[in-house]
Amino acid sequence: MQEAPLPDPALLKELLQYKMPFGKHKDMLIADLPVSYLEWFQRQGFPAGKLGMLLSTMYEIKINGLESLLYRLRKMG
DSSP: OOOOOOOHHHHHHHHTTTTTOTTTTTTTTTHHHSSSHHHHHHHHOOOOOEEEEEEEHHHHHTTTTOHHHHHHHHHHH
C-alpha cells in the first residue's frame, strides 16, 4: 500500500493567510471558512484560478478530517 503524498507546506500556509475576497464570509481566512460554505462551493463549482484551488483544497482537508495539518502550522507561527 502506498502512502499519500505529504501536502505542500507553502500551500498550507496560504490557507492560513489568504482571505476570502467576497461574499458572506468576506475577509475570513480560507482555513476558517465553515465546511457548509465549502460544500456549497463544491456543489456550485469552485471559482477559477488560485481562489478556487485554495477553496477546493480546504474542502478536501475539512471533509477528510485533516485540519490537524493546519493546527500545527498555526502553532508554529
